[in-house]
Amino acid sequence: MDALSLKPFLRRHPIWLAVLAALLLLVVFFDWNWFRHPLERYISKKTERTFTLSDLHVRLGLTPTIRMRDVRFANAQWSSNGDMAQIPLLEFSVSLRDLPEKILVPRVALTQPALIFERLGDGRKNWILSDSNDPSPSKLRISTLSVDQGKFQYRDHGEPFAIDVMASTFDTEKIATVGDATAKPVNDRYSTRYRFSGNYHGAEFSGDAQTGEVISFQESALPFPIQGNLVAGTTHVQVEGTIADAANITSIDTQLRIRGQTLANLYPFLLLPLPASPPYQLQGRLVLRGKQYSIDDLNGKIGSTDIHGKAGYLHREPRPLLTATLQSNVLNMDDLGPLVGVQTQQSGGKPAITQAQTNTKTSAKQSQKAVDPNHMLPAGSFDGSRLQKIDAEVDLVAKRLKVPAYLPLESLRASLRLKDSILKMAPLEFGFAGGRLTSQITLDAREPTIDAEAVVHLRRVRVERLIPPNATLAKGAGLLGATIQLRGRGNSIADAAAKANGSISAAISNGRISNLLDAASGLNGGKVLALLAGGDRDIKVNCGGMAFDVKNGQGTSTLFLVDTEQTQIVGEGRFDLEHETFDMKVTPKPKRMGILSLRTPVRLFGRFNNPEFELEKGPLLLRAGSALALLALAPIAALIPLIETGPGEDTNCLRVQRAVGNAEKQAVTLPKKK
Numbered sequence: 001m002d003a004l005s006l007k008p009f010l011r012r013h014p015i016w017l018a019v020l021a022a023l024l025l026l027v028v029f030f031d032w033n034w035f036r037h038p039l040e041r042y043i044s045k046k047t048e049r050t051f052t053l054s055d056l057h058v059r060l061g062l063t064p065t066i067r068m069r070d071v072r073f074a075n076a077q078w079s080s081n082g083d084m085a086q087i088p089l090l091e092f093s094v095s096l097r098d099l100p101e102k103i104l105v106p107r108v109a110l111t112q113p114a115l116i117f118e119r120l121g122d123g124r125k126n127w128i129l130s131d132s133n134d135p136s137p138s139k140l141r142i143s144t145l146s147v148d149q150g151k152f153q154y155r156d157h158g159e160p161f162a163i164d165v166m167a168s169t170f171d172t173e174k175i176a177t178v179g180d181a182t183a184k185p186v187n188d189r190y191s192t193r194y195r196f197s198g199n200y201h202g203a204e205f206s207g208d209a210q211t212g213e214v215i216s217f218q219e220s221a222l223p224f225p226i227q228g229n230l231v232a233g234t235t236h237v238q239v240e241g242t243i244a245d246a247a248n249i250t251s252i253d254t255q256l257r258i259r260g261q262t263l264a265n266l267y268p269f270l271l272l273p274l275p276a277s278p279p280y281q282l283q284g285r286l287v288l289r290g291k292q293y294s295i296d297d298l299n300g301k302i303g304s305t306d307i308h309g310k311a312g313y314l315h316r317e318p319r320p321l322l323t324a325t326l327q328s329n330v331l332n333m334d335d336l337g338p339l340v341g342v343q344t345q346q347s348g349g350k351p352a353i354t355q356a357q358t359n360t361k362t363s364a365k366q367s368q369k370a371v372d373p374n375h376m377l378p379a380g381s382f383d384g385s386r387l388q389k390i391d392a393e394v395d396l397v398a399k400r401l402k403v404p405a406y407l408p409l410e411s412l413r414a415s416l417r418l419k420d421s422i423l424k425m426a427p428l429e430f431g432f433a434g435g436r437l438t439s440q441i442t443l444d445a446r447e448p449t450i451d452a453e454a455v456v457h458l459r460r461v462r463v464e465r466l467i468p469p470n471a472t473l474a475k476g477a478g479l480l481g482a483t484i485q486l487r488g489r490g491n492s493i494a495d496a497a498a499k500a501n502g503s504i505s506a507a508i509s510n511g512r513i514s515n516l517l518d519a520a521s522g523l524n525g526g527k528v529l530a531l532l533a534g535g536d537r538d539i540k541v542n543c544g545g546m547a548f549d550v551k552n553g554q555g556t557s558t559l560f561l562v563d564t565e566q567t568q569i570v571g572e573g574r575f576d577l578e579h580e581t582f583d584m585k586v587t588p589k590p591k592r593m594g595i596l597s598l599r600t601p602v603r604l605f606g607r608f609n610n611p612e613f614e615l616e617k618g619p620l621l622l623r624a625g626s627a628l629a630l631l632a633l634a635p636i637a638a639l640i641p642l643i644e645t646g647p648g649e650d651t652n653c654l655r656v657q658r659a660v661g662n663a664e665k666q667a668v669t670l671p672k673k674k
Contacts, residue, residue: 032056032057032058033055033056035056036053036055036056039053039056040052040053048077049073049074049075049076049077049084050072050073050074051071051072051073051074052070052071052072053068053069053070053071053072054069054070055067055068055069055070056068062095062096062097063093063094063095063096063097063106064093064094064096065091065092065093066091066092066093066094067089067090067091068087068089068090068091069088069089069090070087070088071085071086071087071088071090072085072086073085073086075116075118075126076118076124076126078120078124079116079118079126081116081118081153081155082116083114083116084115084116084117084126084127085113085114085115085116086113086114086115087110087111087112087113087114087115088111088112088113089109089110089111089112090108090109090110090111090113091108091109092105092107092108092109093105093106093107102140102141103140103141104141104143105140105141105142105143106143106144107143107144107145107146107214108142108144108145108146109145109146109147109148110145110146110147110148110150111148111149112148112149112150113147113150113151113152114150114151115150115151115152115153116153116154116155117152117153117154117155118154118155118156118157119155119156119157119158120157120158121157121158122158123158127140128140142247143222144214144215144222145214145215145246146169146192146213146214146215147167147169147192148167148168148169149167149168149169150165150166150167150168151164151165151166151167152164152165152166152167153165154198159200159201160199160200160201160202161198161199161200161201162198162199162200163196163197163198164196164197164198165194165195165196166194166195166196167192167193167194168192168193169191169192169193169213170191170192170193189212189225190210190211190212190225190227191211191212191213192210192211192212192213192215193208193209193210194208194209194210194211194228195207195208196208196209203232203233203265204232204233205230205231205232206230206231206232207228207229207230207231207237208228208229209226209227209228209229210226210227210228211224211225211226211227212224212225215246221244221245221250221251222244222245223242223243223244223251223253224242224243224244225241225242226239226240226241226242226243226254227239227240228240232265233260233261233265234260234261234262234265235258235259235260235261235265235266236258236259236260237256237257237258238256238257238258239254239255239256239257239286240254240255241253241254241255241286242254249288250288251288251289252286252287252288252293253285253286253287253288254285254286255283255284255285255286256283256284256285256286256295257281257282257283258281258282258283259279259280259281259282260279260280261279262276262277262278262279262280263276263277263280263302264276264277267386277302277303277335278302278303278304278334278335279303280300280301280302280303281300281301282298282299282300282301282302282307283298283299283300284296284297284298284299284300284310284311285297291314291315291316292312292313292314293312293313293314293315294310294311294312294313295310295311295312296310297310298310298311298326302335303332303334303335304330304332304334304335304402305328305330305331305332305335306328306329306330307326307327307328308326308327308328309324309325309326309327310324310325311323311324311325311326312324319389319390319391320390320391321390321391321392321393322390322391322392322393322394323392323393323394324392324393324394324395324396325394325395326394326395326396326397327396327397327398327399328396328397328398328399329398329399329400330398330399330400330401330402331398331400331401331402331412332401332402333401333402333403333404333407333409334402377493377494377497377577377580381491381492381495382443382450382491382492383491384421384443384445384447384448384449384450384491385445387418387421387423387443387445388421388445388446390418391418391419391420392416392417392418393416393417393418394414394415394416395414395415395416396412396413396414396415396416397412397413397414398411398412398413399411401430401431408432408433408434408465408466409430409431409432409437410430410431410432410433411430411431412429412430412431413427413429414427414428414429415427415428420446421444421445421446422442422443422444422445422446423441423442423443423444423445424440424441424442424443425439425440425441425442426440426441426442427439427440428440428441432458432461433461433462433465433466434460434461434462434465435458435459435460435461435462435479435480436457436458436459436460436461437456437457437458437459437461438456438457438459439454439455439456439457440454440455440456441453441454441455442454449489449490449491450489450490450491450496451487451489452487452488452489452490452496453486453487454484454485454486454487455483455484455485456482456483456484456485457481457482457483457484458480458481458482458483458506459481460479460480460481461479461480461481461482462478462479462480463478463479463480463508464478466480478508478509478541479508479509480506480507480508480509481506481507481508481509482504482505482506482507483503483504483505483506484502484503484504485502485503485504486500486501486502486504486550487500487501487502488500488501488553497553497577497578498553498577498578499552499553499578500550500552500553500577501550501551501552502550503547503548503549503550504546504547504548504550504555505545505546505547505548505559506545506546506547507543507544507545508541508543508544508545508562509543540564540565541562541563541564542563542564542565543561543562543563544561544562544563545559545561546559546560546561546571547559547560548575550577553576553577553578554574554575554576554577555574555575555576555577556574557571557572557573557574557584560572560573560584560586566590567588567589567590568588568589569586569587569588569589570586570587570589571584571585571586571587572584572585573585573604580607580608580609581605581606581607581608582604582605582606582608582611583603583604583605584603584604584605585601585602585603585604586601586602586603586604587601587602588602
């Protein structure tokens with residue numbers, strides 16, 4: 001029926017004309033408050049919570065807009081807090097196209113709201129608009145949200161997590177330079193300010209943020225600008241960029257800056273088992289794509305160590321995955337001390353925070369057990385439970401190491417893999433005294449006490465770089481190789497070593513030693529005097545090696561021998577890894593005759609960090625007594641007991657090589673480059 005035929009139709013049917021006019025008047029003058037009380041009763045009955053409002057207005061369409069005033073919505077019966085919502089003015093739209101699969105709310109605008117959201121450990125949420133005891137996911141989806149003068153509280157009793165937020169809008173046109181009415185706004189990007197405080201897993205935090213007037217809330221994928229600062233103890237975080245969907249973040253693209261006293265303090269927030277560290281500052285671009293967080297262009301410092309590279313975090317079940325590829329131009333080994341349980345110094349000389357101090361908030365408040373100055377092996381404990389919460393793939397390359405003068409470490413290459421609570425560092429490789437120190441370390445944290453296994457190889461280590469700079473001692477030369485295989489149980493290096501089982505072997509190849517040092521080791525005084533008068537020279541080391549069996553932290557020598565052109569030196573002894581003590585006896589056996597010889601065994605003993613030596617008194621006193629007795633008869637006869645008859649024999653070096661096994665190969669070969 002067209003417009004021309006409609007007019008005659010209405011004249012012939014005045015009743016239809018009256019009905020059409022009535023509908024028009026109803027639309028124009030309809031008072032939606034007629035439905036207000038039925039709506040209150042329906043929602044109150046459906047949710048079993050009191051729902052009231054003072055005014056209701058609806059603008060019709062495929063996406064109708066509803067405006068309510070003085071909204072009050074009671075909390076769930078299980079909550080001990082007040083009303084869930086008190087909102088002086090609420091306006092929102094509903095997409096009719098998406099019903100009944102979900103309740104899609106494209107936009108919500110709140111004026112001076114006071115809201116409390118709660119979640120129990122069993123999954124119940126107080127914002128579900130059906131049965132409050134129903135743990136199933138809510139069908140409600142809110143796309144964008146704008147707030148003016150709002151107060152929000154969120155309590156997650158299962159996490160645990162609590163946060164209070166104050167939100168307010170401001171007029172960007174009024175933010176101008178004081179005294180300059182024509183100045184442009186300082187900010188044309190942000191219009192809503194948030195101040196927040198709370199705690200997460202017992203760690204308190206606070207901060208502020210700014211966003212655009214409207215933020216995407218859920219399932220919109222619409223980015224909105226954000227700028228924020230967070231402070232948690234000594235940790236400071238700054239972000240600026242964009243985020244999409246605040247309630248369930250779907251994308252992030254921000255510049256991130258973070259600094260703090262120790263990386264381990266991030267554990268309560270990220271649940272990442274990061275090591276204790278000196279003060280740090282890092283920055284980079286934080287991006288979220290799907291479930292993958294990544295930090296590109298990562299730069300910063302940990303202590304005095306520069307760090308560059310990239311990192312990633314993938315949220316997955318049953319454990320998330322942390323990945324990182326890092327480089328350092330100069331790595332200070334003091335900065336890695338807490339990682340292996342060594343207490344280092346912060347700036348200002350104060351003790352650094354150790355891994356043991358960050359297991360929980362309670363333990364972080366407790367004083368760490370005093371470090372025993374008599375021990376060298378790190379006693380700081382590892383928290384094995386942290387290794388159960390995440391998988392990791394981390395690679396680190398340091399071009400140069402900053403170490404104490406007595407440590408001949410030069411470079412570092414490390415590859416760490418953590419999977420199913422088993423941590424493997426293979427390789428952990430150092431440039432060491434001109435050669436390589438390569439380790440394969442495994443920590444099994446599936447049980448409360450960690451199982452540790454270490455296989456360490458020293459390859460082509462230059463002997464002269466192990467000896468302190470000294471005019472005589474520095475003339476020693478050669479290539480050293482060693483193999484250490486130990487396995488123990490404990491939550492610190494010291495504990496695991498005290499219970500370790502395995503073997504230690506070492507060998508020297510192509511060795512040279514000072515002739516003066518060789519004479520001194522044989523206590524041949526006449527030869528020493530001759531060398532001092534006529535000049536020192538180097539002599540060849542035919543072979544040398546040592547081997548120890550280790551059981552329950554106790555090492556017993558099965559071989560200890562160094563053979564030179566002129567002296568055979570044999571030894572035996574024990575060491576104790578738990579008490580860090582050793583007791584060795586070294587016996588020189590010169591191969592040639594000499595005078596003024598006091599050949600007698602030398603005892604080496606003491607603590608690892610405080611070695612001592614002494615001559616074995618029995619043979620020495622016997623020779624001294626004989627010399628004094630003969631001196632009474634004839635002065636020249638007193639030299640007879642000091643004449644060395646040279647009982648030392650040439651060593652079967654093949655037997656030494658077989659005894660030290662793989663250690664001899666490590667002395668002459670380098671690992672293949674990958």
